Amino acid sequence: MIRSRWRALGPAMAAALLLIAFGCRLPAAPPYDAPPDAAASIEQVADRLRGHLDDGSLIEGRWVAWHMHSPLFWTCRGEGSVPPLGVPAYAAVLRVAELPSSLRVRFWVLTPDGAVAAARAARGVADQCVAGPSDAVALPFSRAGWSGTRLMNTEVEITEDGAEFTTADIVAARGHLLVEVWWSWPVEQGGQRDPYWIGQGMAAVTGVLTAVGGRRADITPVPEPQPGVSVLAAALPPPTAYGADVKLWAGLPEQLDLACTYTVDKPLPATVPTVSRILAGRVSVREDILHLPGAATAEQTRRMLITADSGRANTLGEPGRQPCDKSDVAEPVRIPYRKEPLTRGGWHGELESFAVRRARLPAVPTHWDSVAHVALAVRRGAVVVRLVWQGPAETDLAGTLRAGRAALMRTLDRLPAT
Structure with a gap:
């Protein structure tokens, strides 16, 4: 794990400094709703997340999709799992109150069996990443009725200005829904086991997944297909x-x-x-x-x-x-x-x-x-x-x-x- 003198400032000051580094994005992100039922269509997914889009991710006045054809667990430097193709999908960059940076999400609407199969295939990719030359960590993920894998990758993302980030990547399924979500933090603030940034990120992810997947323990029967x-x-x-x-x-x-x-x-x-x-x-x-x-x-x-x-x-x-x-x-x-x-x-x-x-x-x-x-x-x-x-x-x-x-x-x- 990489540390620096910033670490000694503690989580609160670190978060303040990161707000400056990430552009002092104010006001704070609004809270996410927690509806009882899961989104029945990809249109409902979009509706539930519309008020949380990160305007800072606009490119020439438009939101450009995080590549829907990129493999699942794309942050792993090995071979990725093929994402679902030809099915309703949604990609966005979301503001969250728990992090100064954003969450990137991809959602797909499949059959329940298809969502589980995709999540299992992604777990295989994570296992390959862990077994490779990096010291990545793959752990089970279970929050808000979603189940899958959390991959903490010690590989760092090198941006154009030379900054380095540690990334956390989750692929999980709930009923007919599949999600990939990831967030990152400066490597100076910790590696793949950093408790503060992992905890903050997990809290943010839980809010987003509850907004989309609902708060009920069981979402069966599967909702009827919706127009769209x-x-x-x-x-x-x-x-x-x-x-x-x-x-x-x-x-x-x-x-x-x-x-x-x-x-x-x-x-x-x-x-x-x-x-x-x-x-x-x-x-x-x-x-x-x-x-x-x-x-x-x-x-x-x-x-x-x-x-x-x-x-x-x-x-x-x-x-x-x-x-x-x-x-x-x-x-x-x-x-x-x-x-x-x-x-x-x-x-x-x-x-x-x-x-x-x-x-x-x-x-x-x-x-x-x-x-x-x-x-x-x-x-x-x-x-x-x-x-x-x-x-x-x-x-x-x-x-x-x-x-x-x-x-x-x-x-x-x-x-x-x-």
């Missing part, structure tokens, strides 16, 4: 609808960008109910569904998800000017980037597309040599859908674009009104 993104998630096609070899992808979005462009990894906004999954095979597909607080916010989000960020556009130029393999001297063959209005089945928005290939293709071309990209972002009321399809095009750029567009239209047509 859960209905849309259930309507998504099986992965094989996009191709016989297409499966759920357990990696990060940027690892599966067949067109080597920015679109696949456009960040989703946080603090809103979301369903997101990435599929991979001969083609790659990303499906994102978001339930925003209102139509105006939904339209702003829709435009953000389909329009190139100005800074990146200036750096990268027009999407699809070259394939991933840029070794050819000859000018590539391409169908230029195009964005067009799209109205279909009550959905309104835009569709973008491009295709490009090397002038001289190898005998067995891959997406590195020739690729087609189709994406759409549409809105109906306060719900936004973003779909991205990419696949190898070989010599038939136009035909592959038609195939990608048809695949996305079939998915869009499956989504019911909510």
Whole structure:
């Protein structure tokens, strides 16, 4: 455990100094409610936490989601457990009265068996972390009816300004709900066994989990499915609808960008109910569904998800000017980037597309040599859908674009009104 002269100041003074270090965030965070029943939907999770969002976590005026595709126990430097994919999810940074820093949370709504299985898989990851080169500590977690694992990692988080933090990470299940929550404190204030910061963090976590999971000892029977993104998630096609070899992808979005462009990894906004999954095979597909607080916010989000960020556009130029393999001297063959209005089945928005290939293709071309990209972002009321399809095009750029567009239209047509 690492100590410093700050430690001698005691917990109260240490907390005061940390308030300065973290920006003197005042007034104090409001208390969390303790409703009797668990949230029945991811929309209810969002409603219960809406008054506790940390404005200090805004990026360019928006909350950007803590990556929903990051593995469970991502603070462990080893292999992480795959998070639930294609199910209602929520991510946020929360203010709490017990800590000068924030809590980062991710919630998922699953079946009870699915939530327990995910929590058990995460425990296996924690055990691997403990058995590795670090001296991390994994302990059972049981608070407010939630059960899982608490991982205290002695690995420190190095920030851009050189500060170092010890992190605590919890993955737990309660009925149909799964959560990951973590907090951190400066390493000068203690390591993974520090009683003050662990105690304060555990008190904060208990308040948040009671607000979401309710205070009743038993939350069975499982609440009936509620209207919202859960209905849309259930309507998504099986992965094989996009191709016989297409499966759920357990990696990060940027690892599966067949067109080597920015679109696949456009960040989703946080603090809103979301369903997101990435599929991979001969083609790659990303499906994102978001339930925003209102139509105006939904339209702003829709435009953000389909329009190139100005800074990146200036750096990268027009999407699809070259394939991933840029070794050819000859000018590539391409169908230029195009964005067009799209109205279909009550959905309104835009569709973008491009295709490009090397002038001289190898005998067995891959997406590195020739690729087609189709994406759409549409809105109906306060719900936004973003779909991205990419696949190898070989010599038939136009035909592959038609195939990608048809695949996305079939998915869009499956989504019911909510």
